[in-house]
Amino acid sequence: MTALGQLVFDEFGKPFVILRNQESKKRLVGIEALKSHIMAAKNVYATLRTSLGPKGLDKVLVGPDGDITVTNDGATIMKEMRPSHEIAKLMVELAKSQDDEIGDGTTSVVVLAGALLDQAEALLDKGIHPIRIADGFEMAAQLAVQHLETIAEKLDFSKTNLEPLVDIASTTLGSKVVSRHRKELAKISVEAVLSVADLEHRDVDFELIKIVTKVGAQLEDTMLIKGVLVDKDMSHPQMPKTIKDAKLAILTCPFEPPKPKTKHKLDVTNVEEYQKLRQYEQQKFEEMVQQVKDSGANLVICQWGFDDEANHLLLQRELPAVRWVGGPEIELIAIATGGRIVPRFEELSADKLGHAGVVREVSFGTAKDRMLVIEGCPNTRAVTIFIRGGNKMIIEEAKRSVHDAICVVRNLVRDPRVVYGGGAADISCANVVAEAADKVPGLEQYAYRAFVDALEAVPLALAENSGLAPIEAVAEVKSRQIKEKNSRLGIDCMQRGTNDMKEQCVVEALIGKKMQILLATQLVRMILKIDDVRLPGEKED
Incomplete structure (x- = not known):
């Protein structure tokens, strides 16, 4: 006898277990299991999608001991969600990987992964094998990453010309709760990184940057101590x-x-x-x-x-x-x-x-x-960012925001190439992958077209969260990019009257964008290869 049931032997002497209450247990295998995984991931994707962009909505998260966190930082939301489903936990790990390596773009990477799984579900319904779908996604991702290299521009900055870095750090903070003071916090973040950076070897020692918080005073009293x-x-x-x-x-x-x-x-x-x-x-x-x-x-x-x-x-x-x-x-x-x-x-x-x-x-x-x-x-390379604020909640959000900003500046010191945000890079990649889809033989061309639709999920979410008509806004930008051959055009989330993200100074680090696409594609491949669900009540003998 085992803890789960009775051990018996078949006519060839091979053991197997008769589970107790077997009729009340349900085991998912094959396509049903895949769809269960995709459904769990889509629930996470739907939760995070509304937090994308400068006008994205914040989430109120209540911890086990009643602590309240107000944030729209993807990594923090995912960490505090504590999902029970294994695939949802993989999505949490995805956001954590992006946060650990790049420090920014955690919401975008989850949105892209969720959109890819949403498209994969439609392809599974057409009878396409999950491995063919995953192969097609990977081929399309490699093409998108190569295209990003061609449209990237080098950012010119130095210790005497910090304005480009301050503008980018300010853009990073634009979607945070502390966005009212983004200019001051951006300057502090840039000065902190450049104080500990070795520009010759393009290296930043994060151990030399310490962030200290203290409740009291106002957020604008935050200072950098050399x-x-x-x-x-x-x-x-x-x-x-x-x-x-x-x-x-x-x-x-x-x-x-x-x-x-x-x-x-x-x-x-x-x-x-x-x-x-x-x-x-x-x-x-x-x-x-x-x-x-x-x-x-x-x-x-x-x-x-x-x-x-x-x-x-x-x-x-x-x-x-x-x-x-x-x-x-x-x-x-x-x-x-x-x-x-x-x-x-x-x-x-x-x-x-x-x-x-x-x-x-x-x-x-x-x-x-x-x-x-x-x-x-x-x-003097060791510096401390001293953050002040009216209450613990504001201070913690400011600390997360400053961490994102110094990570973005660190990435630009390591690799000063940038691509344009506001969905501009996503739409440009989508156009290139869509053009290549017709030349791909075999079933992978369906995966290419699905990858195009997934890439457009980010600009669609940006437009929707900004109160624009999402399909019209994305379709207009997409056609203008092809017609004008201008990869800088994106969604005008702040409604400043121009879609040129260079004029709005909305950019993101090239290594961060490449990491988003590659991480999301790798996670989707991993999920599509899992075709069995072991229920919590079941244990291997």
Whole structure:
């Protein structure tokens, strides 16, 4: 007997399981299974489709503990949806892949994948084998990606000419909840990326960009700090709040007397023994503080805490200190100040100290929240974006939006080629694939035409979400692109009177657009190859 039923053998001696309540269970295989997958994916696609574009609608997401999130960021919506269906979970992974690799276009990639599956369902109804459909989609995707290379334009920017990057980052933020302040946030994002970028090798070290949030003030009070911001304050209220020409001792060892490394315990039986123990501890504290002073340090950054006696001694010896600084923060401080993280007091020396122009404590709001700002570091590449906002919800959305903007700028540093947004690149690719469809022999030409319709789903959604007549708007742009041979024409979502996306400065990174098409096609191929659904109640023996 098994947990599910009875194990029996056929006439050839092969075992099989008779399931309990077998008549009440249903197993989907073949085309039925494929259609079940497509239906689950289409439900996700329908939910996300209305959030596409600058006038896309936001979603209110309620977490398990009642936390409310208001956003139209595709990756966040997908993450918070927590779907139970396996294919819907694959769609979540698709958005996550796009977000991890590119940082933008998460909604578009899900919309494209959903549209491809919608078209695949119609082809399955015609009796076309799913593998032939997947092959046709992949061939069409390769053609679209090659076409994107031909219509891409190089973006000219430098450290003295940041306007093109600011315009693109501003466009990225145009569809977010924080779009009213997109220009200011775009400038901060561009400055942050270029502060840590190596333009010669076209590389950006994201580890050097830290985003810190604090509730209070207004969104326009968000600032870029050329240094490190630590959510800590001085360990004693009477310690100086500003230290100029700071020499930092960065410690991962606590200001505590050494403990016996054995399992034995120490019993104190009289006052004399207690006094000796107290004198020993005080002597150790003084030795530790003296070792720090001898190294020339005038500020201590400690990963661990220390008790009141050590804190009072540090104050007496005029040695300001900060305690309980986390691991990632202490690493960033070491990188920015050029210091070494010291694990033992005996190893501390002058050449291991970090240096900063000024370390100051700043306070915010009526609650007197205090934070530490470390500026004027030798390695000025480490920067901190300090985001303010009226409540936690606004701050979290601003953080996601700034992350998208710095990802877009990072992509342009890596590859400065761009294609035009507003559905212009999608329509241009659709025209090329439609032209090639007639020359494709075999059943794949049906997949080519279906791929064309799927590519048009993005501009259709943009037009619909902007309040335009979707079919008319897309048909007009499509015909004008062919007639004028102008791949820059897209949907005028903001109704500025021109369809030329170059004039509206609506562009997207080439690598992001290519990634969208390839990821969506790969996911669709994976789904079309799954023809069996194992129900949650079933388990392999």
